[in-house]
Amino acid sequence: MPSTSIIAQGTVVRGNIRGSGSIEIRGRVHGDVEVDGDVALGEQGGVEGNIRGAQLVIAGQVAGDLQGAEAVLLERGARVVGDLTAPRIGVAEGALVRGRVRTEGEPAAPRRAAVAAVRRVPEPVRLERPAPPPVAPAPVPAKAAAAPAPVAAAPAPASPERKKAPDTRSADRPPAPVVPALGKSVRGKKKKVSRA
Amino acid sequence: MAGSVIGEGLTIEGELTADEEVAVHGTVRGVLTTSGPVHIAAGGVVEADVSASSLTIGGQVTGNATARDRVDIQAGGRLIGDVKASRLTIADGASFKGSVDMDV
Numbered sequence: 001m002p003s004t005s006i007i008a009q010g011t012v013v014r015g016n017i018r019g020s021g022s023i024e025i026r027g028r029v030h031g032d033v034e035v036d037g038d039v040a041l042g043e044q045g046g047v048e049g050n051i052r053g054a055q056l057v058i059a060g061q062v063a064g065d066l067q068g069a070e071a072v073l074l075e076r077g078a079r080v081v082g083d084l085t086a087p088r089i090g091v092a093e094g095a096l097v098r099g100r101v102r103t104e105g106e107p108a109a110p111r112r113a114a115v116a117a118v119r120r121v122p123e124p125v126r127l128e129r130p131a132p133p134p135v136a137p138a139p140v141p142a143k144a145a146a147a148p149a150p151v152a153a154a155p156a157p158a159s160p161e162r163k164k165a166p167d168t169r170s171a172d173r174p175p176a177p178v179v180p181a182l183g184k185s186v187r188g189k190k191k192k193v194s195r196a
Numbered sequence: 197m198a199g200s201v202i203g204e205g206l207t208i209e210g211e212l213t214a215d216e217e218v219a220v221h222g223t224v225r226g227v228l229t230t231s232g233p234v235h236i237a238a239g240g241v242v243e244a245d246v247s248a249s250s251l252t253i254g255g256q257v258t259g260n261a262t263a264r265d266r267v268d269i270q271a272g273g274r275l276i277g278d279v280k281a282s283r284l285t286i287a288d289g290a291s292f293k294g295s296v297d298m299d300v
Contacts, residue, residue: 005203008216015210015226021203031210
């Protein structure tokens with residue numbers, strides 16, 4: 001309770017709101033809202049100012065920029081005039097936006113992978129998924145012989161952790177060159193080379 | 197509870213106007229006005245003039261307190277400012293510095 005704040009419907013704040021915890025705004029705020037928790041703006045809520053938080057779920061009106069450390073989600077009925085910036089951005093049908101939208105920043109790794117799968121070209125992602133299993137067993141025998149095999153490859157054999165392995169790679173940029181290199185014929189050769 | 201809650205760790209700098217209950221666990225600086233009751237919890241800090249139907253102070257208030265109904269300063273509560281209300285209670289252990297106007 002204490003870490004969740006509520007600006008009720010009928011409540012008007014003229015000034016800035018900042019601090020820790022999450023906040024739910026059903027009233028009106030004329031000023032900036034800056035918290036380290038989540039921000040929920042209700043259908044009847046309105047903010048004239050910038051909003052910063054971890055995850056912003058907007059169903060009301062905003063005249064200002066929205067910046068989410070994790071995500072900005074605009075629900076049906078949301079009306080936003082301002083820029084959206086977050087690693088994950090969702091705009092539901094029926095939401096109105098006027099401003100620039102940028103998906104950027106570093107969220108939790110698995111979430112980013114999910115966004116990439118949805119938003120960017122789906123094909124390279126499909127190539128990446130089948131790729132790890134053959135690659136993963138390879139380092140294991142290689143490890144027995146050569147000690148300094150990549151640490152990231154070691155946990156790969158476990159099925160749930162396969163997904164994590166590509167994430168760490170994507171964070172390090174390598175996948176970009178790997179994906180175009182993975183032509184059907186090239187791919188086989190590459191594996192053999194890496195094994196040797 | 198349908199009213200507004202200023203959570204612990206949250207700070208509002210400016211003017212807060214409401215038509216319902218307001219509970220302050222965090223900090224409000226500026227002006228706090230509501231037609232409903234105001235509860236300032238232990239740990240809550242209000243550096244503002246407060247106007248409400250009733251006011252319960254368990255935290256710290258610096259500013260004038262005006263209530264249509266009553267003002268209650270609880271044990272551990274602290275008020276520095278003037279009180280204007282028809283009823284006032286100051287609990288044993290509360291701190292209060294200011295003058296009182298009870299519409300006599």
